[in-house]
Structure formats: C-alpha cells, structure tokens
Amino acid sequence: MLAFLPSVLRIPLAMLLLLLNILLHVLPLFALALLKVVIPLGFVRRPLSRALVLIAESWIGVNNVLFGVFTRIRWQVEGLEGLHHDRSYLVLSNHQSWVDIPVLQKVFNRRIPFMRFFLKQELIWVPLLGQAWWALDFPFMKRYSRQTLLRHPELQGKDREATRKACEKFRHMPVSVMNFAEGTRFTPAKHDAQSSPYRYLLRPKAGGVAFVLDAMGEALHAIVDVTIVYPEGPCTMMDLIAGRVHDIRVHVRERTIAAGLIGSYDEDAAFRGRVKAWMNGLWRDKDAQAARMQPPTAGVGRGD
Known part of the structure; x- marks a missing residue:
C-alpha cells in the first residue's frame, strides 16, 4: 500500500510505526508481567500467562500488517495444512538471517x-525486547566456552539443566518450542570451516533437540520441520524494513x-548415535528441499 513511497520517507515511517507498535504492546505486557511476579499463585499466573500470549500475538499481527503495507514480498508458503493452535510442537528450522524470526512469526502466528x-542470556538486557521475552517465558541460556569449561568443570551440563527446567514449565x-539446530546463521565462511556435507545448510546440532524431546516427552504432538529460502540471497533486518526483500519461500512439513528419539542423550552413547543419525537424515532431506526451492536463475539483485 505504501511501498510506492520513496525510501527516504518509507524507511523512517516504517521504523517509527514498528517502534510505536513495540511500545503499545510492551507497556501492557510489562504491567501484567509485574502482576505475575507479585502474585505467584497458580490460579492467577495461568490466566495472566494466557493474556501475555494474546498481547504478543497481537504485537506480531500488527508487525505483519506493517510489513504488508510497506513491502512487496511474494510469499510462497507450503505445508501448513493440519497444524493446530491447541497442540504442542517442536519447530526446527534452518537459520540464515535474523529475518528468519519475523518470517516464522508471520507464517505461524495464531x-x-x-x-x-532459546535465547542467549545476554539478550535479556536488550531494551524493552529482552524484558518482554522474559515476561513471555522465553528460555534464556547461558553458554559456556570450551575454555571456560576447562577452567570450571563444575559448570559442565548447566546449560542442559537450564534447557530441561525451561521445558518443564x-x-x-x-x-511451540523453536530451535535453530545449526546453532548459528549460515554464511559461506562458516559452511567452509565446518566442511558441511550440505549445499545450503550448516551441520545440525542434535543435543539441544534431544534435550527438548526428553524434557517434554509426550507433551509434544509433533515436529514441525521448516525450510526457509531467500531466492535473492542473504538479507538483513534492514533489508526487510527497507523493502529490499521481494521473495520469501517457506516449506513446512509435520513429522x-x-x-526412539526420546532418551538420555548424555548417558547413552547408542541413543546419542541414533539421534545424530536421525538429525543428519532430516538435514539431508532439508538440503534437498532447499535445492528444490531455489529460483531457476541465481543472483537476482535487490532493487529499491
């Protein structure tokens, strides 16, 4: 609708409205979160948690409207049939850009x-957003480097304990528990450094997936396997806000x-091997799916 505006007007206006949307939703969200902390009773916390989710879904919904107004994105989304709002899922996706998050939110909201x-512990200090994620029960993970674990072996397994506690609630x-199994965003340099056997993906990490499956067990209905492709190539959040992303393709498969996928990943070597083999097979399928989603000609540039 407003994509025709020159970028010098469109970009500041879009950013202003996105910021206003944050403020309009975060303020009531914080108010309810404060009540949730002050009145730690189950019969009060449960309806407050539901109200917080409604606010968050409204926040995402308005963002989706704004992106629709300010951009001309061609969406190609397949495989949403059969999903339900009242079932629990583990969502697995490849990870190429921070744009993946608003893409997933648009596709799956409501x-x-x-x-x-799962967020890095440091992200809790992001102004407004970090505190909103905390209020919405996003699990924050404190990652320890190999060097830190060597100096402090007592920290071994702490991140996994946090995963289990986060999933218990x-x-x-x-x-819907979201996991980017590659652990980081795709870049050619990372792909080469890993000697990844996949053309469009990095190597998946099976541990986090296994811990979620074990912690939630029968509470999960299915795995939602998502493949995201940007036919124009790598993009940033500013590319999205500025309307420089024109084509997004998403394939969804319920698995x-x-x-055999539920067990003790740390203590059972045979089980660990089975989960890794399953993840590698899933990633081979995903790589083939990403190849099918590529445009017939590559290297399409972004215009404004």
Missing part, C-alpha cells in the same frame, strides 16, 4: 501455539516423533 525461542500448556 496458527500454532505462540513460539518460544511448558509441559502443561500448548507451546511424527518416534519413540
């Missing part, structure tokens, strides 16, 4: 339960959770 991402309500 279609499946509100998605929680989701066992009694519909939730059953086999009984």
Whole structure:
C-alpha cells in the first residue's frame, strides 16, 4: 500500500510505526508481567500467562500488517495444512538471517501455539525486547566456552539443566518450542570451516533437540520441520524494513516423533548415535528441499 513511497520517507515511517507498535504492546505486557511476579499463585499466573500470549500475538499481527503495507514480498508458503493452535510442537528450522524470526512469526502466528525461542542470556538486557521475552517465558541460556569449561568443570551440563527446567514449565500448556539446530546463521565462511556435507545448510546440532524431546516427552504432538529460502540471497533486518526483500519461500512439513528419539542423550552413547543419525537424515532431506526451492536463475539483485 505504501511501498510506492520513496525510501527516504518509507524507511523512517516504517521504523517509527514498528517502534510505536513495540511500545503499545510492551507497556501492557510489562504491567501484567509485574502482576505475575507479585502474585505467584497458580490460579492467577495461568490466566495472566494466557493474556501475555494474546498481547504478543497481537504485537506480531500488527508487525505483519506493517510489513504488508510497506513491502512487496511474494510469499510462497507450503505445508501448513493440519497444524493446530491447541497442540504442542517442536519447530526446527534452518537459520540464515535474523529475518528468519519475523518470517516464522508471520507464517505461524495464531496458527500454532505462540513460539518460544532459546535465547542467549545476554539478550535479556536488550531494551524493552529482552524484558518482554522474559515476561513471555522465553528460555534464556547461558553458554559456556570450551575454555571456560576447562577452567570450571563444575559448570559442565548447566546449560542442559537450564534447557530441561525451561521445558518443564511448558509441559502443561500448548507451546511451540523453536530451535535453530545449526546453532548459528549460515554464511559461506562458516559452511567452509565446518566442511558441511550440505549445499545450503550448516551441520545440525542434535543435543539441544534431544534435550527438548526428553524434557517434554509426550507433551509434544509433533515436529514441525521448516525450510526457509531467500531466492535473492542473504538479507538483513534492514533489508526487510527497507523493502529490499521481494521473495520469501517457506516449506513446512509435520513429522511424527518416534519413540526412539526420546532418551538420555548424555548417558547413552547408542541413543546419542541414533539421534545424530536421525538429525543428519532430516538435514539431508532439508538440503534437498532447499535445492528444490531455489529460483531457476541465481543472483537476482535487490532493487529499491
């Protein structure tokens, strides 16, 4: 609708409205979160948690409207049939850009339960957003480097304990737990450094997926396997806000959770091997799917 405006007007206006949307939703969200802290009673916390999710879904919904107004994105989304808002899912996706997050939110908002991402502990200090993520029960993870673990072996496994505790609170309500199994965004340099056997993906990490499956167990209905492709090439959040992203393709596949995928990843070497083999097979399928989603000609540039 407003994509025709020159960028010198369109970009500041879009950023202003996105900021106003944050403020309009974060303020009531903080007020309810404060009540949730002050009145730690289950019969009060549960309806407050539901109200917080409604605010977050409204926030995402308005963002989606704004991106629709200020951009001309051609969406190609396949595989959403059969998903439900009242079932719990583990969502697995490849990771190429921070744009992946608004893409996933647009595709799944109000279609499946509100998605929680595992976030680095440092992100809790992001103004407004960090505190909003905390209020919405996003699990924050403190990652320890190999050097830190060598100096402080008592920290070994602390991040996994945090994963388990974060998932425990989701066992009694519909939730979508989001996991970028590659652990980082795709770049050619990272791809080469890993000697990745996949053309469009980095190597997946099976541990985090295994811990979520073990912690939530039968509470999860299925795995939602998502493949995201940007046919024009790598993009940034500013590219999205500025309307320089014109084509986004998303493929969704619901996968059953086999009984053999639930077990002790740390203590059972045979189980660990099975989960890694399953993840590698899933990633081979995903790489083939990403190849099918590529445009017939590559290297399309972004205009304004």
